[in-house]
Amino acid sequence: MAVTALLVDGLTVRFGSFRAIDALSLAIDYGEVRAVIGPNGAGKTTLLDVISGITRPKEGRVLFDGAFDLTQASDSAIARAGIRRKFQKPSVFEGLSVRQHIAIGADAGFRRALDAPALEDRVSEVLETVGLAGHATHLAGELSHGQKQWLEIGMVLASDPKVLMLDEPVAGLTDEETERTAQLVRRLNRPDRAIIVVEHDMDFVERIADRVTVLHEGRTLFEGPMDKVRADAGVIEVYLGR
Numbered sequence: 001m002a003v004t005a006l007l008v009d010g011l012t013v014r015f016g017s018f019r020a021i022d023a024l025s026l027a028i029d030y031g032e033v034r035a036v037i038g039p040n041g042a043g044k045t046t047l048l049d050v051i052s053g054i055t056r057p058k059e060g061r062v063l064f065d066g067a068f069d070l071t072q073a074s075d076s077a078i079a080r081a082g083i084r085r086k087f088q089k090p091s092v093f094e095g096l097s098v099r100q101h102i103a104i105g106a107d108a109g110f111r112r113a114l115d116a117p118a119l120e121d122r123v124s125e126v127l128e129t130v131g132l133a134g135h136a137t138h139l140a141g142e143l144s145h146g147q148k149q150w151l152e153i154g155m156v157l158a159s160d161p162k163v164l165m166l167d168e169p170v171a172g173l174t175d176e177e178t179e180r181t182a183q184l185v186r187r188l189n190r191p192d193r194a195i196i197v198v199e200h201d202m203d204f205v206e207r208i209a210d211r212v213t214v215l216h217e218g219r220t221l222f223e224g225p226m227d228k229v230r231a232d233a234g235v236i237e238v239y240l241g242r
């Protein structure tokens, strides 16, 4: 039986009189990669902002593990609970090494305190996972755009997240980098982790997502596997056919 990681329940976010999220309800399970797609302004980033504790809703709840209402918690408490996000634009520290970045991610985020050897092991494991082991001593400023994206994913991963949110992870990447990112996201999938990806690249979404939620005007227009999403007349009309 699938276990729900996040339950979004009757969520409404208003900016003035405009409803960016409109009575939205959805559930995201542990063990799944969920893509959230939809046209510009559909409310995708706003949803991630609510889950991260950056934006407060007007109504509704977001329950983590069935009990912890994220809409009542601070962004730091949410991060400490293991709900982590990679923002759209990479913002690495150009003068720090790749290894230092991952160590910061592990040190700042890991839910169990790690002693020095365990921290080293964790950093090496993450470097291997994100494909940057060969660049460990390089400065972040020397990395390509794609490598910076993987470095940021590595920083988040180093904290051992239970919920991992990726906002447009392949924007601006080459086809080869996109393919490597798809393989990486699938590797990050685990039974005790939920992964949420907001992305406009539909071929990438097809490669990574177990299920897809299509948002339109702050509501769910369609939810299901990508082949059903591609075939849905409503989704084609408001998004895919454009």
Ligand SMILES: Nc1ncnc2c1ncn2[C@@H]1O[C@H](COP(=O)(O)OP(=O)(O)OP(=O)(O)O)[C@@H](O)[C@H]1O
Residues within 6 Å of the ligand: 015, 020, 038, 039, 040, 041, 042, 043, 044, 045, 046, 047
């Ligand atoms: N702080 C804000 N103040 C006013 N309006 C906002 C604010 N943040 C978002 N909005 C509006 O809410 C709507 C949803 O925005 P959001 O960024 O969530 O969309 P999105 O689906 O992520 O779009 P995109 O694909 O372009 O990133 C948009 O119309 C946007 O202009």
